[in-house]
Amino acid sequence: MGTRILSVEDDERIRTAVKLALEDEGWTVEEATDGESAIAAWSRTPADVVLIDIMLPGIDGFEVCRQIRRQSDVPIIMVTARADTHDVVAGLEAGADDYLTKPFAPKELSARIRALLRRTRSVEPGTPRMTFGDLEIIPQEGVVTMSGTDLHLTKTEFRLLIELASSPGRVFSREALLERVWGHGYFGDGRLVDVHIRRLRTKVEQDPANPRHVVTVRGLGYKLQQ
Numbered sequence: 001m002g003t004r005i006l007s008v009e010d011d012e013r014i015r016t017a018v019k020l021a022l023e024d025e026g027w028t029v030e031e032a033t034d035g036e037s038a039i040a041a042w043s044r045t046p047a048d049v050v051l052i053d054i055m056l057p058g059i060d061g062f063e064v065c066r067q068i069r070r071q072s073d074v075p076i077i078m079v080t081a082r083a084d085t086h087d088v089v090a091g092l093e094a095g096a097d098d099y100l101t102k103p104f105a106p107k108e109l110s111a112r113i114r115a116l117l118r119r120t121r122s123v124e125p126g127t128p129r130m131t132f133g134d135l136e137i138i139p140q141e142g143v144v145t146m147s148g149t150d151l152h153l154t155k156t157e158f159r160l161l162i163e164l165a166s167s168p169g170r171v172f173s174r175e176a177l178l179e180r181v182w183g184h185g186y187f188g189d190g191r192l193v194d195v196h197i198r199r200l201r202t203k204v205e206q207d208p209a210n211p212r213h214v215v216t217v218r219g220l221g222y223k224l225q226q
Contacts, residue, residue: 003027003117006047008038008064009079010056014102018051021106022113035059042068049113052096053079054087062094069095073154075116079104085191092195097156098182115183116155130165132213132226135204137165144204151203156181160196161204164214164224173221197222 005022009015010033019029030047032038034057042050050068054061065076078091078099091099098112130137134147139162144151153161159181164172172180174190182192197216201208215223 003049004045004047005029005113006032006038006041006050008032008035008050008052008056008061010034010053014053017106018109021110024106025110025113027113033057035061035064038064039067042071046072046074048074049116050074050076051079051109051113052076054091055081062090065091065094065096069154073152075113075155077109077112077116088191089195092192093199095154095199097154098192118183130168132165132168132224134206135213137161146204146206153200153203156196157200157203160193160200161214161224164222168224168226171217171220171223176221193222 003026005027007015007018007022007029009018009031015031015033019031022029030041030045032041036058038052038056039059050065052061052064056064061078065078068074068076075098076096078088078094078096079102080087080091080099081102088099097116100109100112129139136145138144142158144153144158144161160177163177163180174193177193178189181196197214198208201211201214204213205211213224213226215225217223
Protein backbone atom coordinates (compact mmCIF):
# COMPACT_ATOMS: atom_id res chain seq x y z
CA MET A 1 0.00 0.00 0.00
CA GLY A 2 1.23 3.50 -0.83
CA THR A 3 1.27 6.46 1.51
CA ARG A 4 -2.19 7.70 2.44
CA ILE A 5 -2.82 11.31 3.48
CA LEU A 6 -5.98 12.65 5.09
CA SER A 7 -6.44 16.32 4.12
CA VAL A 8 -8.94 18.22 6.27
CA GLU A 9 -9.78 21.59 4.68
CA ASP A 10 -13.08 23.41 4.16
CA ASP A 11 -11.84 25.77 1.42
CA GLU A 12 -12.47 23.95 -1.86
CA ARG A 13 -9.81 25.88 -3.78
CA ILE A 14 -7.08 25.06 -1.27
CA ARG A 15 -8.31 21.50 -0.83
CA THR A 16 -8.15 20.85 -4.58
CA ALA A 17 -4.68 22.40 -4.93
CA VAL A 18 -3.36 20.30 -2.03
CA LYS A 19 -4.87 17.12 -3.44
CA LEU A 20 -3.34 17.67 -6.89
CA ALA A 21 0.08 18.51 -5.43
CA LEU A 22 0.15 15.47 -3.17
CA GLU A 23 -1.12 13.11 -5.85
CA ASP A 24 1.71 14.36 -8.08
CA GLU A 25 4.04 12.94 -5.43
CA GLY A 26 2.37 9.55 -5.84
CA TRP A 27 0.45 9.70 -2.56
CA THR A 28 -3.19 8.75 -2.09
CA VAL A 29 -5.29 11.60 -0.71
CA GLU A 30 -8.58 11.35 1.17
CA GLU A 31 -10.41 14.62 1.77
CA ALA A 32 -12.65 15.89 4.56
CA THR A 33 -14.41 19.26 4.62
CA ASP A 34 -15.20 19.53 8.34
CA GLY A 35 -14.20 18.14 11.71
CA GLU A 36 -16.93 15.53 11.97
CA SER A 37 -16.24 14.02 8.56
CA ALA A 38 -12.50 14.07 9.30
CA ILE A 39 -12.95 12.00 12.45
CA ALA A 40 -15.29 9.63 10.60
CA ALA A 41 -12.76 9.25 7.76
CA TRP A 42 -9.95 8.56 10.24
CA SER A 43 -12.02 5.96 12.07
CA ARG A 44 -12.89 4.28 8.79
CA THR A 45 -9.35 4.10 7.40
CA PRO A 46 -6.41 5.58 9.37
CA ALA A 47 -3.95 7.54 7.22
CA ASP A 48 -0.14 7.73 7.28
CA VAL A 49 -0.15 11.54 7.64
CA VAL A 50 -2.96 13.93 8.60
CA LEU A 51 -3.13 17.54 7.41
CA ILE A 52 -5.63 19.61 9.43
CA ASP A 53 -6.80 23.19 8.92
CA ILE A 54 -7.39 24.93 12.26
CA MET A 55 -10.51 26.85 11.25
CA LEU A 56 -13.14 24.27 10.36
CA PRO A 57 -16.93 24.35 10.53
CA GLY A 58 -18.30 22.40 13.49
CA ILE A 59 -15.49 20.71 15.42
CA ASP A 60 -12.37 22.84 14.97
CA GLY A 61 -8.95 21.59 13.94
CA PHE A 62 -7.61 21.59 17.50
CA GLU A 63 -10.25 19.11 18.63
CA VAL A 64 -9.81 16.94 15.53
CA CYS A 65 -6.11 16.80 16.30
CA ARG A 66 -6.73 15.91 19.95
CA GLN A 67 -9.17 13.13 19.08
CA ILE A 68 -6.84 11.55 16.53
CA ARG A 69 -3.86 11.89 18.85
CA ARG A 70 -5.66 9.99 21.61
CA GLN A 71 -5.82 7.01 19.26
CA SER A 72 -2.57 7.20 17.31
CA ASP A 73 0.94 8.64 17.00
CA VAL A 74 0.33 9.34 13.27
CA PRO A 75 2.23 12.43 12.04
CA ILE A 76 -0.05 15.49 12.09
CA ILE A 77 0.51 18.87 10.42
CA MET A 78 -1.71 21.77 11.49
CA VAL A 79 -2.48 24.52 8.97
CA THR A 80 -3.21 28.07 10.11
CA ALA A 81 -4.09 31.26 8.24
CA ARG A 82 -2.01 33.24 10.73
CA ALA A 83 1.51 32.89 12.09
CA ASP A 84 -0.02 33.96 15.40
CA THR A 85 1.92 32.42 18.27
CA HIS A 86 -1.28 31.44 20.10
CA ASP A 87 -2.64 29.43 17.15
CA VAL A 88 0.70 27.76 16.48
CA VAL A 89 1.34 26.83 20.11
CA ALA A 90 -2.26 25.69 20.63
CA GLY A 91 -1.98 23.42 17.59
CA LEU A 92 1.26 21.90 18.82
CA GLU A 93 -0.13 21.50 22.34
CA ALA A 94 -3.12 19.67 20.84
CA GLY A 95 -0.68 17.06 19.57
CA ALA A 96 0.51 18.24 16.15
CA ASP A 97 4.06 17.44 15.06
CA ASP A 98 4.43 20.43 12.76
CA TYR A 99 2.53 23.38 11.31
CA LEU A 100 2.26 25.38 8.10
CA THR A 101 1.05 28.94 7.60
CA LYS A 102 -1.19 29.84 4.66
CA PRO A 103 -0.42 30.55 1.92
CA PHE A 104 2.16 27.80 1.48
CA ALA A 105 3.87 26.38 -1.60
CA PRO A 106 2.96 22.82 -2.54
CA LYS A 107 6.67 21.93 -2.60
CA GLU A 108 7.01 23.08 1.01
CA LEU A 109 4.06 20.94 2.06
CA SER A 110 5.50 17.92 0.25
CA ALA A 111 8.89 18.47 1.89
CA ARG A 112 7.31 18.64 5.35
CA ILE A 113 5.38 15.44 4.74
CA ARG A 114 8.47 13.60 3.52
CA ALA A 115 10.34 14.74 6.62
CA LEU A 116 7.55 13.42 8.85
CA LEU A 117 7.48 10.09 7.03
CA ARG A 118 11.23 9.71 7.63
CA ARG A 119 10.74 10.36 11.33
CA THR A 120 10.29 6.74 12.33
CA ARG A 121 11.25 4.96 15.50
CA SER A 122 14.12 3.15 13.80
CA VAL A 123 17.57 3.91 15.22
CA GLU A 124 21.12 2.86 14.47
CA PRO A 125 21.67 -0.90 14.89
CA GLY A 126 23.29 -1.79 18.17
CA THR A 127 22.11 1.31 20.02
CA PRO A 128 22.06 0.16 23.65
CA ARG A 129 19.24 0.60 26.10
CA MET A 130 19.70 3.68 28.25
CA THR A 131 18.71 4.28 31.85
CA PHE A 132 18.28 7.65 33.54
CA GLY A 133 17.11 6.97 37.06
CA ASP A 134 13.52 5.74 36.79
CA LEU A 135 13.48 6.44 33.03
CA GLU A 136 14.52 3.64 30.66
CA ILE A 137 14.83 3.92 26.88
CA ILE A 138 15.06 0.85 24.63
CA PRO A 139 15.81 2.42 21.22
CA GLN A 140 15.71 -0.76 19.11
CA GLU A 141 12.20 -1.54 20.31
CA GLY A 142 10.89 2.02 20.31
CA VAL A 143 10.05 1.59 23.98
CA VAL A 144 10.28 4.10 26.83
CA THR A 145 9.32 3.20 30.39
CA MET A 146 9.16 5.11 33.65
CA SER A 147 9.33 3.07 36.85
CA GLY A 148 8.54 0.01 34.72
CA THR A 149 5.42 1.50 33.10
CA ASP A 150 5.35 1.89 29.31
CA LEU A 151 5.01 5.47 28.09
CA HIS A 152 3.17 6.40 24.91
CA LEU A 153 5.26 8.89 22.92
CA THR A 154 4.59 10.24 19.46
CA LYS A 155 7.24 9.63 16.82
CA THR A 156 8.48 13.20 17.20
CA GLU A 157 8.64 13.00 20.99
CA PHE A 158 10.55 9.72 20.71
CA ARG A 159 13.05 11.21 18.25
CA LEU A 160 13.51 14.24 20.48
CA LEU A 161 14.16 12.04 23.52
CA ILE A 162 16.61 9.84 21.59
CA GLU A 163 18.57 12.88 20.41
CA LEU A 164 18.87 14.19 23.97
CA ALA A 165 19.79 10.73 25.26
CA SER A 166 22.46 10.25 22.59
CA SER A 167 24.80 12.53 24.58
CA PRO A 168 23.72 12.61 28.25
CA GLY A 169 24.58 15.87 29.93
CA ARG A 170 25.28 17.64 26.63
CA VAL A 171 23.36 20.85 26.08
CA PHE A 172 21.52 20.89 22.74
CA SER A 173 20.51 24.27 21.38
CA ARG A 174 17.04 24.71 19.90
CA GLU A 175 18.63 25.11 16.46
CA ALA A 176 20.51 21.81 16.82
CA LEU A 177 17.35 19.98 17.87
CA LEU A 178 15.37 21.53 15.03
CA GLU A 179 17.89 20.24 12.51
CA ARG A 180 18.26 16.79 14.09
CA VAL A 181 14.57 16.08 14.76
CA TRP A 182 12.62 18.15 12.23
CA GLY A 183 15.20 18.45 9.47
CA HIS A 184 16.34 21.37 7.35
CA GLY A 185 14.26 24.50 6.85
CA TYR A 186 13.11 25.04 10.43
CA PHE A 187 15.86 27.39 11.60
CA GLY A 188 14.69 29.91 14.15
CA ASP A 189 11.33 28.35 14.96
CA GLY A 190 12.07 27.47 18.56
CA ARG A 191 8.35 27.07 19.29
CA LEU A 192 8.45 23.58 17.81
CA VAL A 193 11.17 22.56 20.25
CA ASP A 194 9.77 24.31 23.31
CA VAL A 195 6.25 22.90 22.97
CA HIS A 196 7.48 19.38 22.30
CA ILE A 197 9.81 19.58 25.29
CA ARG A 198 6.81 20.55 27.45
CA ARG A 199 4.80 17.65 26.04
CA LEU A 200 7.69 15.26 26.57
CA ARG A 201 8.06 16.34 30.19
CA THR A 202 4.42 15.56 30.93
CA LYS A 203 5.23 11.95 30.04
CA VAL A 204 8.78 11.34 31.31
CA GLU A 205 8.82 13.45 34.46
CA GLN A 206 7.22 12.66 37.81
CA ASP A 207 6.81 16.44 38.29
CA PRO A 208 6.83 18.21 34.88
CA ALA A 209 6.95 21.62 36.56
CA ASN A 210 10.21 20.64 38.24
CA PRO A 211 11.89 18.38 35.69
CA ARG A 212 14.56 15.98 36.82
CA HIS A 213 15.60 14.46 33.49
CA VAL A 214 14.82 16.91 30.65
CA VAL A 215 16.43 20.05 31.98
CA THR A 216 16.49 23.61 30.63
CA VAL A 217 19.87 25.32 30.53
CA ARG A 218 18.88 28.97 30.47
CA GLY A 219 19.99 30.79 27.35
CA LEU A 220 21.52 27.66 25.80
CA GLY A 221 18.95 24.90 25.33
CA TYR A 222 18.10 21.51 26.83
CA LYS A 223 19.89 18.44 28.14
CA LEU A 224 19.03 15.00 29.48
CA GLN A 225 20.49 14.00 32.82
CA GLN A 226 20.19 11.28 35.45
